[in-house]
Amino acid sequence: MLSRNIFHRFLLLIIIGIVSPRLSYTQTQDFLTTKSFTTEKQTGDCEDSKSHNCAHIKLEYFIVKIPSNKQAQKMINSSMKNEMLVSVVGKEKPKNVDGLIKDYFDEYKKFKSELPDSWQQWEVERTADVVYQDNNILSSKIFEYSYLGGAHPNSYLNFYNFNLQTGELIKLSDLFIEGFEDELNKIAEQIFRDENGISKDEDLNKAGYRFEENKFKVNNNFSLNDEGIAFFYNSYEIAPYVMGPTKLFISYSAIKNLICRDGILNSFPMN
Template sequence: MISEEDGDCDNPDSDYCAEIIIGYPVFSIPEKKKIELKINKFVTNEMLIPIFDGNVVNSFNDLVNSFFDEYRQFKTDISDSYQEWFIDRSATVKFFNNDFISLAFSESTYLGGAHPNSYTMFAVLDLKSGSSITLEDIFIDGYKPILNGIAEKEFRKLKEIGKHESLDEAGFWFDDNKFSINDNFALSDEGLTLYYNNYEITAYANGPTELVIPLSKISELIKEGGILVEFMKQ
């Protein structure tokens, strides 16, 4: 865990405060050291994504310093502005078994503007290889139209949208007004979880959408020999 501040953050009357918090797991797989290194490198690389365009970040010190440098420059340019900047970046384990692990990379920030921002990105890693798993690795060829149909039913149920009601009129933005899955997904014993971040399919005020599709509803799409075959038998 990294937690650092710049300024007088403990003083409620202070007009100078920037805070950064970074937390992530470090995995230990003694019998599979190469896979352990690969997974930990993947996590570290995700955590080191630059906060600001154009920054070069090779370490957590670089990440922290770039954040504070930007804040100091902001306060120099607009000295009478009262803004507390913060970034809270984390990686957590959403689910794991002997075959795969689902991770959630989340970030909450305020870097000026009308409101804070946040996002969550999922990743599913194969514990036998350490590689990322895609939807194409899980499902049969031609799965997408069928999965779209199944997911849309779950989405309409979640959002209480009628079968024939327009998604656009209900406040959701999909190309050509047709529901579509994205590739931001996790796997767990609950099912296939799709995550739509703020602004992705609807207004900020409506928040993000986490859509869970039970595996029992997509069992016919699971690829033979894929990562979910044995899991479905449990």
């Protein structure tokens, strides 16, 4: 692969902290395992570092196996498949991975036919992983790095949390008491300001951040673990590209009065 593509993969590993399908199994708990797949393909003359005709794509994804709860297994796998198959080039969602790759290559070939002298190599790497699994919760992420022309590459990181008893996606309203929003935003904003050196009275817009109506608000892109909840804002979501993505971690102890006592977090320590 081109030296630039090697650099891109190295950069991807830094950001995440992390040509036939490759399969592997990972044991997570006695009742749940994951099976991983990797598909990697390219078109054009990608082996030549001076080539102006190359498109490369790599997909890494997983399925869960829960023998004792086939319904939850089906719902989790269906949800993750639905997210993994989002079109790379803005087309209608394909039925499978082969369709996703075909649409991507077709778009690149169309681009090259219209601008044959354009020196441009396209790169896409989309990875799905399990980041936490315990206490009837499965937290997973999908990370994508892409360069489809333009001034710079782009990336995003989205999280998906599942109730292992039901297979349903976990929403913030499943975790907290009714009317939690204002207090959660207040606590989160204080942590956000402290971590980013923004004083209590400083205008968020003037500090370089863009929130609707200039009011801090948590988003719905979060992960869960034994210690707390982490919110993740992708590049451009609340700040310019140059400022990068923003991560905000809140310990359960800081929001213990908001946690629903008969909810899925009731077994976590709140100290």
